[in-house]
Amino acid sequence: MSDNDDYESDMVDRIIKSDTILNKIRTLLPSSIYSIDFTKIISFATSSSINLVLPFINGFMLGMGELFAHEISWRYHWFNHNNAGYKIFPVSRKYAGINAGREEKSATQNKAAQFI
Known part of the structure; x- marks a missing residue:
């Protein structure tokens, strides 16, 4: 037998062992875990990212725009510099x-x- 055949048979043995271990774990866990659909997890992750990440990006862009507008208006003297807002x-x-x-x-x- 070549080294490649030994490697393949070793990998098959490992897969079988890991499969039996997973089956033992599955018998210990309640069956309600397996009723969760993967698409539900993906939809929850996308809705969470929309509600948690996008407001942060929105606030960041608004803040940067405000700073940029203030700098431009200051450099080109669009407003009176004696204004109390400055x-x-x-x-x-x-x-x-x-x-x-x-x-x-x-x-x-x-x-x-x-x-x-």
Whole structure:
């Protein structure tokens, strides 16, 4: 016998053993499991994907479109930039941060000047 024949007979033996194991498992399980049709599982999976995945994609596309439209309108000056809708934070807080940075810079320069 060749190696190929040994391999084939070994595979047949394995299939028969696995088939007997599956038959034993089937006798232990209730018969209601086998009444489930495969098409029902596929239809449930498709309806779930439509209800769970598509809203996520829809929200993602709406968000990206909103960001894109905002960038285009900002670059081409379609609206007044003094509009309150463009203000992300109060102007006073913006200038307070800039002034604080200048004060820190001048304080470090004064300390450096003392050592020279």
